[in-house]
Amino acid sequence: MEFNPLNLAQKDRLDSALKADHFLVGDVSFTNLYLWQGARKICLAFVEGCVVVQTTYPNESPFYFYPIGSGDKRAVLDALITYTKAQNQPLEFRALQSEHKDELEQLYPHAFSYEAKRDRFDYIYSVTELIALSGKKFHKKKNHLNAFLKLYPRYSYEPISPTNIPDLMQALKEWHKLDDPQDLGLEHEHRGILSVLEIYESLPLLGGVIRIEGRIVAMSFGEKLNPDMALIHIEKADPSVRGAYQMVNQQLLVHAFADCVYVNREEDLGIEGLRQAKMGYNPVFFVEKYHAHLV
Known part of the structure; x- marks a missing residue:
């Protein structure tokens, strides 16, 4: 797996992958990644017809978003498990929407632990x-x-x-x-x-x-x-x-x-004033997000 720093030349491939998939989370749009790249290192890899987004905060191990696109997700996930083990790093997914969590559970029963993150719900x-x-x-x-x-x-x-x-x-x-x-x-x-x-x-x-x-x-x-x-x-x-x-x-x-x-x-990031403001607009539903760790 080869991860390269986020750049404008990657935008079309990421956009195409998102159009071919069903992501409702805002985290993985190119604009969102570009907007926050000053706060963390963001890299992309193109694997088996999918895009994998790797994010690293200072002094922390990388985490990943669920593979994006219409390619072979099982093959991508297998490659990612192999890659993180070779790097001697934990494998953590963030901002998993419910259907991706369910898919991951079906592909790898009992291999991951899951935690709902209310502060991150869209x-x-x-x-x-x-x-x-x-x-x-x-x-x-x-x-x-x-x-x-x-x-x-x-x-x-x-x-x-x-x-x-x-x-x-x-x-x-x-x-x-x-x-x-x-x-x-x-x-x-x-x-x-x-x-x-x-x-x-x-x-x-x-x-x-x-x-x-x-x-x-x-x-x-x-x-x-x-x-x-x-x-x-x-x-x-x-x-x-x-x-x-x-x-x-x-x-x-x-x-x-x-x-x-x-x-x-x-999301509201758990900031109380922001949560009150967002609730005041009466959401019709939330996109629930989960963290997953390979155990």
Whole structure:
């Protein structure tokens, strides 16, 4: 098995493998991997018609995502078991969605231990519900949206494009100054967003910004996981502008993903405030994720 560092030249092969498979987790899209490569080493191997993603945090053993594609998964998994044993490393899979966990159990009965990771579950919402925000269950979110509309009736929405990316980068840098400088996660995220914006046109992204009197106050971008499901990677806003997050959330769906049934807004990482915010949008289901260890 030959693992090579993530690079843009691998994108088409990974995209093709994902299209041939049924991945609902957001972790393995090329954009997501590219976004977070500053936080960890990410490498890809192409084996038996599949793609294997290897991820390594500093001072830790690598872990893997389930093989992606329509190739011979048993052969890929056998090769991966042989490879990790030869490297004298444990074999760990992360972000296994339920069907991949079930498949792994069937292929290798009693060979792996499994643990559900609630902090890593992806939140899935109805696109029509998040656009309309109707009813009592969305009352708080709708209040923030209405407050924004009342305060800033002349706001504008525009797609992210080469013409506004310089302004957007500057806005992101200003907002990042307000982040906790000790929070490495936010630092990696900030650098990752800027790196994605630098190659934005090379990625299958749909994004938008909200302006007030010409100033960018919110941004978001995502892509289609499949024809029915959008995946939102990033959402950022000026914290001093009430309702900016709710506005860009709604407007991106209206302008870019209204033809999707569902939207995956990724995980909460066990951060209590983030969990409350995500639960407040009333997910229709979760993509459950598991860790698996070869015993």
